[in-house]
Amino acid sequence: MTEKRTIGFIGLGVMGKPMARNLLEAGYTLVVHNRSRESVQELAQAGAQPAHSPAQVARESDLIITCLPDSPDVELVALGEQGLIEGVQHGDIYADMSTIAPTVAVEVAEALAEKGVQCLDAPISGGDVGAQEGTLSIMVGGDAVVFDAVKPILEVLGRTIVLCGPNGAGQTVKACNQVQVALNLIGMAEALVLGQKAGVDPTIVLDVLSGGFAQSRVMDVRGPNIIRGIFEPGFRSELHYKDLNIVRETARAYQASLPGAALAHELFGAMQAQGWGDLDHSAVTRVIELLSAAEARSH
Numbered sequence: 001m002t003e004k005r006t007i008g009f010i011g012l013g014v015m016g017k018p019m020a021r022n023l024l025e026a027g028y029t030l031v032v033h034n035r036s037r038e039s040v041q042e043l044a045q046a047g048a049q050p051a052h053s054p055a056q057v058a059r060e061s062d063l064i065i066t067c068l069p070d071s072p073d074v075e076l077v078a079l080g081e082q083g084l085i086e087g088v089q090h091g092d093i094y095a096d097m098s099t100i101a102p103t104v105a106v107e108v109a110e111a112l113a114e115k116g117v118q119c120l121d122a123p124i125s126g127g128d129v130g131a132q133e134g135t136l137s138i139m140v141g142g143d144a145v146v147f148d149a150v151k152p153i154l155e156v157l158g159r160t161i162v163l164c165g166p167n168g169a170g171q172t173v174k175a176c177n178q179v180q181v182a183l184n185l186i187g188m189a190e191a192l193v194l195g196q197k198a199g200v201d202p203t204i205v206l207d208v209l210s211g212g213f214a215q216s217r218v219m220d221v222r223g224p225n226i227i228r229g230i231f232e233p234g235f236r237s238e239l240h241y242k243d244l245n246i247v248r249e250t251a252r253a254y255q256a257s258l259p260g261a262a263l264a265h266e267l268f269g270a271m272q273a274q275g276w277g278d279l280d281h282s283a284v285t286r287v288i289e290l291l292s293a294a295e296a297r298s299h
Contacts, residue, residue, distance in 0.1 A: 005028065005029075005061075005062055005063045005153065006028075006029045006030075006031065006060065006061045006062055006063070007023055007028050007029065007030050007031070007061055007063050007064075007065060007153065008030075008031045008032075008033070008051070008057035008058060008060065008061030008063070008064040008065065009023065009030055009031070009032050009033075009048075009057075009064075009065050009066075009067075010032070010033045010034065010054055010057055010064070010065070010066045010067075010068070010077055011034060011066050011067035011068040011069075011073075011077075011098070012032060012034040012036075012039035012040065012043065012067075013034075013039075013067065013069070014128050014131070014233065014234070014235075014236075015067055015124065015127075015128065015131045016034075016067035016097075016131075017039050017042075017043070018128070018131040018132040019065075019067060019097075019131050019136075019157050020032055020043055020048065021043065021046065022131075022134050022156055022157060023153070023156055023157070024043070024046055024047055024048060026156045028153070028156075029049070030043070030047070030048040030049065031048065031049045031050075031051050031056075031057050031060045031061050032044070032048045032049070032050060032051065032057075033050070033051040033052070033053065033054060033056070033057045053082040053087075054077045054078070054082060054083050054084045054087070055082045055083060055084065055086040055087035056087060057084070057087065058084045058085075058086070058087030058088045058089075058092065059087040059089075061092070062089075062091070062092055062093070063092070063093045063094075063095065063150065063153065064084060064088070064092065064093070064094045064095070065095050065096075065097055066078070066094075066095075066096045066097065066098055067097045067098055067124075068096075068098040068100075069098070069239060069242070070098070070100060070242055071100040071101045071104040071246075073098070074096055074098050074100050074104065074108060075104060075107075075108065078094070078096075078108045078111070078112065079108065079111055079112075084112070084117075085111065085112060085115060088112065088115050088116075088117045089115075089116070090115065090116030090117075091116060091117075091118075092116075092117045092118075093117070093118050093119075093120070093146060093149065093150060094112055094117050094118070094119045094120070095119075095120040095121075095122045095150055095154075096108070096119070096120070096121050096122065096123075097122045097123060097124050097138070097157075098123065099123045099124075099171070099174050099178070099239075099242075099243050099246070100121075100123075100171060100246070101171065101246050101249055101250070102121075102141075102168040102169075102171040102172045102175070102250060103168070103249075103253070105121035105141065105167060105168045105170070105171045106167050106168040109121070109142070109167040109168075118142070118143060118146045119142060119146075119167060120140055120141065120142035120143075120146055120147060120150060120167075120170070121140070121141040121142065121167060121168060121169075121170040121171050122138050122139065122140045122141075122142075122154065122170055123138075123139055123170055123171055123173075123174035124136045124137065124138050124139075124157075124158065124174075125137040125139070125174065125177050125181070126158070127221065127234040127235050128233075128234040128235070129221065129234060130158070131157075134156060134157055134158065134159070135158065135159045136157055136158035136159070136160075137158060137159070137160040137161075137162075137177075138154050138157065138158040138160070138161045138162070138170075139162060139164050139169075139170040139171075139173040139174050139177070140154075140161065140162065140163045140164060140169075140170045141163075141164055141165055141166060141167045141168050141169035141170035141171060141172075142163075142166065142167050142170070143166075144163060147163045171246075172250065174243075175243070175246055175247045175250050178240065178243040178244060178246075178247060179244075179247055179258065179260065179261045179264070181218060181240075181281075182240060182244060182261070182264035182268065182281070182284075183260050183261075183264055184216050184218040184219070185218055185222065185281060185282055185284050185285075186263070186264060186267060186284055186288070187214075188209075188216075188218065188219050188222070188223060188226070188282075188285075189226070189282075189284055189285035189287075189288040189289075190288055191205060191209060191214070192205055192206070192226060192227070192285065193285070193288045193289055193292050193294050196294055196295070197292060197294055202227045203227060206219070206223045206224070206227060210223070218282075221234075222234075222280070222282040225280075225282065226282050226285050226297070227297065228297070229296070229297030231276075231279040231280045231282060231283040231286075232279075232280060233278060233279060233280045234280050235280060235281050236277060236278055236279070236280070236281070237268060237271045237272070237276055237277055237278075237279055237280065237281045237283055237284065238272060238277030238278065239281075240268055240281040241265070241268040241269060241271070241272055241277070244261060244264055244265040244268055245265070247261050247265070248261065248262070248265060267284055267287050267288075268281070268284060270287045271283060271284060271286070271287055274286070274287070274290075285297070
């Protein structure tokens with residue numbers, strides 16, 4: 001299905017706002033809503049139609065996308081007072097691109113299905129750079145026919161778009177992704193701090209590791225900023241900590257033993273205790289520096 005749908009977009013944060021802008025630039029009619037009105041006004045000036053509630057977004061759209069911080073936010077926007085459920089019509093499609101618990105994704109899909117709405121959970125990875133450049137990885141759970149209908153729109157937002165299984169499967173794969181990213185960040189932090197304590201220039205450490213088996217996308221994107229002590233958020237550590245809570249809940253539900261994820265959860269928890277929740281998740285390096293009595297990088 002390739003006609004230009006009217007798209008409702010709710011959640012205009014670090015990730016959501018550039019994603020919404022990319023849809024506007026691709027020629028889609030966009031209806032937008034956000035708790036903070038500044039981003040709504042900014043996109044309205046670019047051609048989007050502002051809305052004052054999720055229900056209004058649903059009434060004026062036939063495809064609704066949300067990009068919200070956590071499971072309770074999705075439940076409130078989708079099912080709460082003046083939520084999507086009060087404005088949707090039979091045949092609408094709802095794609096939630098937040099990162100939430102797989103069980104909540106299934107519950108929301110089941111509730112909206114009673115209104116004749118077809119749902120996809122479609123969490124994303126790639127950070128603010130991926131959102132701006134339209135190169136996100138998108139992990140989708142839901143019906144294959146619905147996925148095919150929405151895929152041309154998802155292709156505006158991402159480069160790697162995979163149907164992972166039924167509702168909830170996208171969120172499960174995102175949980176797997178967040179384990180891997182967290183452990184990559186921690187591994188890089190430990191390598192850089194070890195080199196620093198031994199007196200090796202961190203730029204040399206990064207250059208050598210980037211050219212061998214240790215190379216990763218995380219290292220390529222975040223490594224240079226870590227060395228310069230730049231931790232402005234592409235993805236806030238408090239959100240990754242939230243994701244690791246989801247990982248722990250999911251692991252318990254399926255009786256999976258994830259010792260590395262448990263360690264990551266504790267280190268990211270330490271970041272929150274230090275008041276570093278608004279920093280980029282790569283600032284887990286500061287925790288390793290603190291534990292090692294290493295000089296903190298700053299810029």
